[in-house]
Amino acid sequence: MTQINPIPALKSSMAVATPDCAGCPIRHRAVCAKCEADELAQLEEVKYYRSFEAGQTVIWSGDRMDFVGSIVSGVATLTQTMEDGRRQMVGLLLPSDFVGRPGRSGAAYDVTATTEIVMCCFRKKPFEELVATTPHIAQRLLEMTLDELDAAREWMLVLGRKTAREKIASLLSIVARRSVLADQASLKDGVVFDLPLTREAMADYLGLTLETVSRQVSALRRDGVIQLDGKRKVMVPDMGRLMEEAGDDSDGGFLG
Amino acid sequence: MTQINPIPALKSSMAVATPDCAGCPIRHRAVCAKCEADELAQLEEVKYYRSFEAGQTVIWSGDRMDFVGSIVSGVATLTQTMEDGRRQMVGLLLPSDFVGRPGRSGAAYDVTATTEIVMCCFRKKPFEELVATTPHIAQRLLEMTLDELDAAREWMLVLGRKTAREKIASLLSIVARRSVLADQASLKDGVVFDLPLTREAMADYLGLTLETVSRQVSALRRDGVIQLDGKRKVMVPDMGRLMEEAGDDSDGGFLG
């Protein structure tokens, strides 16, 4: 079961992204300018990068997990599987998202790369020591975990009470918001992004079948809520409209 | 909207429970024996108790929340509501569960007492200062938040992929496990507990209608998985059977 890839040499194509480590939990979502330098000094010796190809499993549920880290680029998913094969995705990991659970020895979910990804990892022991001795780090992790908890609870509403069409719109809306933030693009009139998930992965996230996903995506296209360029490139002419379709009661601060 | 009850004098009937504060995040789920005394000394001056009657709202989503705390006795719920009235419960708060979000100013969900409850509260400012200066506290909170995140993700599987019958069995199984732990009762053959939720509340938790909840509860009774004494008292002759009905792939350490 356990399938740990050897730590790969960085490809030259990654060299641009890695020196700044956009997804590093310490640096990117900065804890504290004052102490950041010291923290990094401590961490550099236990920090390393790993990359995975689309479709590869990063770690299986139940396996020992001797690192924590975050996504630098690409998209990964957290999924749970029942004995009879029913699957539910419980998290979508985009760049800057944290992976791993300080204080826990095993992985609780399957982590799978859905695109090629690069992760910034820290060996778990020294990272935990840092957490134990540096209040700001534990606070920062608490902050990030609370964000994840909010996201999980928002998703409970999606899973429990929304229609298939609203579910699709909710997913597109979330991916659009995150992608756009990353691209620093202005918007309000027209957002374009790549959908990094297959129809099946979308179905697993939304608690639907892939056929229903396909039908509802087609319906949203037919109704002009989205436009498609190929299967994966999505254009949203009016984010407000999309968020209405998602049944959101606010724009989440996305629009002016 | 904002509805804060005056802090009530403790009833004599509570006096038994409160001095030890079973639900206190610092004490009950102890952080560290060594420093506990100091922490408590700091906290006592900002710690107080509040009680609410069944049906009362503790705080509304969006309201300012100037305290954090935990449930000492009784049961409360976290719910989210859409504009059109669809409701999804996103958390069930049992004794020892934490309420509130350090570092956040507003409540994210409606918190409602479903039975009479007693909470142990801390004023938020001083609590946050303690968190900022005491690594163990932040770590303990991180630990508790990770537990909640796991629970939320487990619930995503329930909401997204389980049938109505499995959903009911999952809920009964969770409440049974928590109640029994609290009672220190032995088990393996026969568990009895009170279901602190109306059929409607169960429906809101499970993403079902109250009619479906009623039908499936009846079906589980008819099939001998549970026995009912009145509407709320539940007897489970065989926890293993119940967990099979819930579709759980493990007993969660409950048996054997």
Next chain:
DNA sequence: GTATCGCCTTGACCCAGATCAACCCCATTC
């Protein structure tokens, strides 16, 4: 007593989304 109210149950019917099945599209590979 009986009226009222909140909560629950049960039945009849309906529909959103699942299931089953055929087919399309397009990138690889030989």
Next chain:
DNA sequence: GAATGGGGTTGATCTGGGTCAAGGCGATAC
């Protein structure tokens, strides 16, 4: 360029759970 295979679409049909409606039951009020 034919074969293969992994996504994706679309249609036909089925069904689990929703919706609507009619009581039941026990507690409190008069």
